[in-house]
Amino acid sequence: MTTPSVLAATGRRSPFSGLDVCTVAQLEMPHGNRGPLFDDDLWDMTGLARAPKSLTPTALRWDFRRIVNPAWRTVAKEMILALLAPQDEHVAVLPHAFRKPKAVSAVYGQISGMALWLNWLHAEGVRTLADVDQNLCDRYMAFASRSTRHGRTVQPSTLLNLLLPVQYLAFYSGLFTHDAYAPGFTPWAGRSVFEVAGAKKQAGNLSGPVPDHVFQPMMAAALWVVQTLGPYVAEEIERAQAQKESRPTIGIRYSLSKRDRDRFAEHLNACVRDGVPLPQLDRGSITQRVRSGVWSLSDPLLEVNLDQLGRDAGVSKEIQIGPLEVLRPLIEEAAAKVGVAAVHGRGAALVQRADGNGTAPWTLPLDYRQLRTLGSLVQGACLVVTAALSGMRASELAELSTDSCLPPTPAYSGAMRYRLASRLIKGQEFGGVPEEWVVVEEAWRAVGLAARIAQRDGSLNGALFGRKRPASADIYIQFRTWVNGPEGGRLGLAPIPDGPVNARNLRRTLAMALANRPGGLIAAKIHLKHVHVATTEGYAHRPGGAQGIFLAEVGEEEAKHHLELTATAFREFQAGIMPSGPGARDVIAAFTHVDAALADHQAGEPKVLGSDRQLVNLLRSQSQFLHAGAANYCWFKDPHKALCLKIAGAPVTADSKPMAGMCDSARCPQATHHPVHRKVWADNAERTRVFLGSIPRGHKAERDRVRADLDRSLRVLDEIDAAGTGPAQEGA
Structure with a gap:
């Protein structure tokens, strides 16, 4: 809670003064708690009920104290609350106010943008918003465009967020009680801030895909960690947590009984006999020991986890300096013989390496902090x-x-x-x-x-x-x-x-x-x-x-991809590389029609009708029938001609789709083969040839079946190779 803002001497009382911000904005605090009051200069919304986990605490602490002018703080608070509560009676009557509540996640950015704008005005000597004119707005835009840490020009999307509050203040002028723009003034009147900032409204996910050279090893590593390493890590964490919860609370003793010393001796002898290293402290605890001044870097027991060693020996007492000096010779001797190692993951099971080159332990010994870190990496x-x-x-x-x-x-x-x-x-x-x-x-x-x-x-x-x-x-x-x-x-x-x-x-x-x-x-x-x-x-x-x-995004990408494939096939046609396969004649006829249409348009209006956009428009009707397979293109114009549906005995309906698993593109009247498919058929022919050679001569029926498959692949390859000398090439 902060000290309420001091009202400007000439300011009216805000209609929101004394009200609970959450009540006005119809937001809830848990357990009936009240939210911040309007007059507070810090609105702490971190306890907001049903807040998405993606909202950080910083984004829910709205600090208006960053605005230098106290009167403008009230202006900023009135505008923010109006954005959150468009249904409020004082906001609903404003002609230019937004009618949908502003997202809570966007408020922090709005306050930051207003603070930058209002403090810039204050630094320029402006003391009332009524003096703001278009010249000041343009100067501020020039300032905001280069207001980065290194003085570089900001991106249009960033500039947009900085300029939005400048125009929003005009939309809510009728609400403000302490200061406002001059009546009738709107920054960049008649132009949207999107246009001023040079930003474009985004529709859908416009992010680029992860580059394939990054995606392939990333997914390989993530899948291997989840499927192979992850279960071992989870099991070790469960084991460590169970041990932590079940072990007794140790008490501090400044001396050890003879029985405790004997237990220590027995346990240390067992470690030496079985070759078991003594438990090791984590790096943070070792650093704390050195900083305490009690331990030196040369101490042979610096890294030994004495409390864990005591628990393993059955001594539920914290080992202080006094008892340690009594046990030191025994512990030093054992440490010299078997060494010191972290306790988690000892004797780790072997797993197949991700590259297939042999096996390796799923982990080297880990202390508890390292195990936690590995757990968070698996979660990543x-x-x-x-x-x-x-x-x-x-x-x-x-x-x-x-x-x-x-x-x-x-x-x-x-x-x-x-x-x-x-x-x-x-x-x-x-x-x-x-x-x-x-x-x-x-x-x-x-x-x-x-x-x-x-x-x-x-x-x-x-x-x-x-x-x-x-x-x-x-x-x-x-x-x-x-x-x-x-x-x-x-x-x-x-x-x-x-x-x-x-x-x-x-x-x-x-x-x-x-x-x-x-x-x-x-x-x-x-x-x-x-x-x-x-x-x-x-x-x-x-x-x-x-x-x-x-799924709609996938459909958009699929339509775009099919249009690109159709355009590539058309350009190959123009270069004399014809499609082959049973459906080639219909596709060539369609491409010939498109080519003629382009030629006619280019003769009339080459700057417009001969453009790539015209080509896209002409090919779009053809591409909507395309279904891309690994070894062929299926132009699914007429389901009644689809060989896959006939083979499967499937009824033909308005929603019929090609059945890729039943495809026989060498016989289907709607299938074509293109140069992009050649490698698939060549690889299949080579594999079939090798398989044919492995079949004993006595298995005539099997050899005949495989020979037919090989002949089909070779025939398709010959057709693809011969398509480069099609009609368009011969007439060139």
Whole structure:
């Protein structure tokens, strides 16, 4: 609680003065607690009920004291409360006020922007907002454009956030009681701040995908850690926590009985006999010993965990300096013979290295702090896997808890449906709404592993991914540093190159992977078909929910990708490289029509109609029928001609789709082959030839079947090679 603002001498009393901010904004504090009062200069909202976990405490401490002019602090508070409470009677009558509440997560930025603007005015000698004119606004924009730490020009999106409060103050002038712009003045009148700042309104996820050279080793490492290393780490954490909870509280004694000394001697003799190292202190405790001045760096027992050693010997007493000097000769002798080592992970089981080159212990001995750190790294890998395979936003990942893994339910043909419970935050009322995601088993198990570690390691306070508010970029950087370090190398993990990785571009990467169906690690280790099915099931389970939005993003990427593939095939056609296959004639006819249309347009209006946009428009109707396969393109214009549907005996309906598993592109009248497919057919022909050579001559029927497959592959290869001398090439 801070001292209330001093009202300006000429200011009226604010209509919000003395009111509870949370009550006016219809926000709740837990357990009936009241929120900050309007007259407070610091609005501490950190206890806000149902606050999303992604909101940091800093973003919920709204400090108006940073504004130098006390009267302008009241102006800023009135505007912030008006943004939060558009339903209030004093706000609803304003003609230019926003009609939807401002997101709580955006308020901190608004206050920062207002403080920068108002303090700049104060530094320029302006003492009343009535003196603000367009010249001052333009000068401020020039100042804000270069107001970075290193003097560089800020990005348009950043400049936008700095300029919004400048214009907002005009929208709410009728509410202000202590100062306001001159009547009728609006900064950059007639122009939106988006236009002034040069920013564009974003629609959907515009983040770029994670570069493939970063994504492949990152996913390989994350999957290996979750599937191979993670269970061992969770088991060791559970064991360590159980030991910590069950061990008795030790008492301080400045002397030891003969019985205790005998126990120590017996235990030390057993350690020497069995070759068991003495327990080691963690690095932090060793540093504290040295700083205390009691221990020297040369002391042979500096690293020995005496309390742990006493518990192992059955002596429940803290070893002080007096008893230590009595036992020192015995402990030093044992330490000289067997050494000192951390207690967790001793005798670790061997695991297959990630690179396949032999085996290695899953860990070297760890102290408790190192074990906790390793646990948080495993949780970081769980976050990477979950984000990469579910398409969840950062705010939705943050809402996952130890209860998020719902029991699997039967789906179809013996398959199981895996669901995660969380909350949908974006676009919802404050606090979000409950939501479920249908995911693949790998993502479900990753969340389950993270929850298992969080439940047992009390030091992490139950945080699912190692932090109460997971910042995916920061957690990923720690994970990458570990993978690229000595332990990652020991376990055979390939180094991960530098590159941006966060929840937004992982979501975009998954959307593009589902749309483009690339090769590589994600296609090999995680079946993209399964991810697509899970996402589609999630959409069907909760239409209009989060997965419906994500599936729409996938559809947009798929349409874009198919248009690019169609354009590439058309340009090959123009260069004389014809499509081949049973459906080639229809595709060539369609491309010939497009080529003629382009030629006619170029003759008339070359600057407009001959552009790439015109080509896109002409090809779009063709690309909407394209279904890209690994070995062919399927132009699914007429389901009644689809060979796959005939083979499967499937009924033809308005919703019929090609059945890739039944595809025989060498015979289907809607399939074509292009140069991009040549390698697939060549590899298949080589494998078939090798297999044919391994079949004994006596197995005539089997040899004939394989020979037919080989002949088909060779025929398709010949057709692809011959297509380069098609009609367009011959007439060139």
